[in-house]
Amino acid sequence: ALSGNIAVTGTNACGTGSTSPDFPVTVSSMPGTAGNISGLSTVCQGQNAVIYSVPVIENAVGYIWTLPTGASIVSGYNTHTITVNFSNTATSGTITVYGYNNCGIGTISPSFVLTVNPVPGAAGIISGYSTVCEGQNGVVFSIAEIPSATAYVWTIPAGVTIVSGENTNSITVNFSTTAVSGNFTVYGTNSCGNGTASPPHLVFVNPLPGAAGLISGDSTVCQGQNGVIYSIPAIANATGYVWTIPAGATIVSGTNTNTVILNFSDTALSGEITVYGTNTCGNGT
Numbered sequence: 001a002l003s004g005n006i007a008v009t010g011t012n013a014c015g016t017g018s019t020s021p022d023f024p025v026t027v028s029s030m031p032g033t034a035g036n037i038s039g040l041s042t043v044c045q046g047q048n049a050v051i052y053s054v055p056v057i058e059n060a061v062g063y064i065w066t067l068p069t070g071a072s073i074v075s076g077y078n079t080h081t082i083t084v085n086f087s088n089t090a091t092s093g094t095i096t097v098y099g100y101n102n103c104g105i106g107t108i109s110p111s112f113v114l115t116v117n118p119v120p121g122a123a124g125i126i127s128g129y130s131t132v133c134e135g136q137n138g139v140v141f142s143i144a145e146i147p148s149a150t151a152y153v154w155t156i157p158a159g160v161t162i163v164s165g166e167n168t169n170s171i172t173v174n175f176s177t178t179a180v181s182g183n184f185t186v187y188g189t190n191s192c193g194n195g196t197a198s199p200p201h202l203v204f205v206n207p208l209p210g211a212a213g214l215i216s217g218d219s220t221v222c223q224g225q226n227g228v229i230y231s232i233p234a235i236a237n238a239t240g241y242v243w244t245i246p247a248g249a250t251i252v253s254g255t256n257t258n259t260v261i262l263n264f265s266d267t268a269l270s271g272e273i274t275v276y277g278t279n280t281c282g283n284g285t
Helices: none
Strands: 004-006 009-012 015-019 023-025 042-044 050-053 062-066 071-075 081-086 093-101 112-117 131-133 139-142 151-155 160-164 170-175 182-190 201-206 228-231 240-244 249-253 259-264 274-279
Parallel strands (some): 042 112
Antiparallel strands (some): 004 023, 139 170, 240 274, 249 259
16 A cells, blocks of 8 residues: 545535545555674673674664573664673573564564573682692692683692693692792683682692701711711701711711711721701702
8 A cells, every 4th residue: 555645525416516635644664574683693601792783674663682691782772783792691592683663563584593602610629739849740730620611721839830731620740849839720711711710729848858068077086986976057847867977887876867976886997977858758968
């Protein structure tokens, strides 16, 4: 039907009367069929300001959009171009749109399939030793797989080196002789961003004994001489002391300390005295 005028004329057996003034009638059309939606077909949870549009729909005075759960229109509502924010819990789905006017609604657009990729989940608790030694190697730390993570980012204390498993959920590390105590943490990552980091895993690095200093005591003794004292300054971090003495000499006091008393037998030989410190982590110089 087309727009136009309505007029009326009266008639009887004697003839026709005057025609009424024209009464204009406008015939409005239904909205046209919505076309294809354009925009990003893959987005990330938490992504904002993503634009979607559809060609202008003939005869439409407004546009009704449907979006997946967690997506919201932040501008362009009721128009053919919208800006959308995706929440951190947004899900994949479809976008559709149709036009409307006072005569009704038009045909809906083809569905626009939208994939919403998640950010990595929160990292759990790291498992592994909480106490190690300086110089200890091949120590494993791991975490349960993080949902949606394609890679793992570890932070480790100074003096620690990842020797295998970097970028995975299980790493093997070496502790140098200068490694310090500190926290291990890890978080998951993917193309959409970073997940929440794990709680810190504190690792204490126990030191090796320090280097032994100079031994003090008599450098010349006699065969059969007893009660000769030798000592060394206390060795840092040592819990014990290992002495080596010439053949025929015997420690009679101070074993495993920094001061020993020696007896020299009648057949004792000349030689060297050395000492090093020891603890549960190993031996010093």
